Amino acid sequence: MACEEYLALPTRGIGLRTLPWPGAAALAGLVPGRVTALVSLPKAGRSTLALNMALHAAEQGRPALLTSGEITTDVLKEKVIAARCGVHPRREQPPGGWPAFRESALPEMETLPLALHGATVGSTARASLVSGATAIMKRHRRPIGLWAIDTVQHFSEFTDTGLDTAATMRRLRALAGEYDMAVLVTAQVVTDHPAEPVTTAHLPEGVREHAERVMVLDRPGAYWTNSAAAAATLGSLQGTGRRRPVPLALQFENCRFLSA
Numbered sequence: 001m002a003c004e005e006y007l008a009l010p011t012r013g014i015g016l017r018t019l020p021w022p023g024a025a026a027l028a029g030l031v032p033g034r035v036t037a038l039v040s041l042p043k044a045g046r047s048t049l050a051l052n053m054a055l056h057a058a059e060q061g062r063p064a065l066l067t068s069g070e071i072t073t074d075v076l077k078e079k080v081i082a083a084r085c086g087v088h089p090r091r092e093q094p095p096g097g098w099p100a101f102r103e104s105a106l107p108e109m110e111t112l113p114l115a116l117h118g119a120t121v122g123s124t125a126r127a128s129l130v131s132g133a134t135a136i137m138k139r140h141r142r143p144i145g146l147w148a149i150d151t152v153q154h155f156s157e158f159t160d161t162g163l164d165t166a167a168t169m170r171r172l173r174a175l176a177g178e179y180d181m182a183v184l185v186t187a188q189v190v191t192d193h194p195a196e197p198v199t200t201a202h203l204p205e206g207v208r209e210h211a212e213r214v215m216v217l218d219r220p221g222a223y224w225t226n227s228a229a230a231a232a233t234l235g236s237l238q239g240t241g242r243r244r245p246v247p248l249a250l251q252f253e254n255c256r257f258l259s260a
Contacts, residue, residue, distance in 0.1 A: 020052070021258075029213040037185055042188060047070055049257055050186050065147045068150045113140045152185050213236065215235065216234075
């Protein structure tokens with residue numbers, strides 16, 4: 001089966017209806033054919049949260065692709081292991097020792113319908129999608145249900161006026177519709193002051209226009225203190241109506257967010 005034929009397999013319109021944090025699924029709205037944006041100030045943990053969402057989708061049987069322009073494929077694998085198993089392979093010895101870990105936990109990781117791709121500089125969004133789809137096709141022969149992309153800035157070209165994030169968002173929205181998959185894209189935002197709340201006015205060009213929903217991850221104090229213990233909330237900027245923010249706690253060493 002050719003890769004493009006694989007990508008075009010029907011997904012039967014099944015979205016990701018659950019997330020591991022109560023109330024978060026309603027905020028995210030990860031629906032096939034639509035784009036959801038996750039934005040935050042630097043150091044808030046949006047890459048980790050996107051990884052957690054992709055891992056959860058795979059654990060629920062929805063093939064997922066995690067594409068990062070920030071870190072390599074090998075580092076992505078280490079972070080996924082830490083998030084799933086609660087132990088970082090480079091920083092601590094797993095309970096029961098390494099032999100037992102390699103015999104049990106690592107094979108379980110291989111069975112997950114999750115593809116990881118560290119995008120190189122200059123690679124396109126479509127090329128990254130094809131690379132991830134090929135990996136899932138070889139192991140599971142099922143279409144991608146969720147594509148998580150970190151970040152929109154990585155796949156945006158420089159122009160005379162700065163990064164063309166609007167063009168990237170248009171392409172991602174087209175790919176979401178073309179292959180009937182949910183797309184989650186992260187974006188870094190900057191405010192005039194770290195304590196200033198993020199609003200739609202701070203969004204990169206194209207995010208507000210092409211994302212059905214925009215979530216904001218807030219960890220007050222994390223930006224200027226780099227504190228792993230800073231409390232977190234996941235809220236909405238648009239597309240969800242009035243919903244209460246979801247309180248989260250970042251387990252920094254294990255690359256995962258937990259319900260606060």
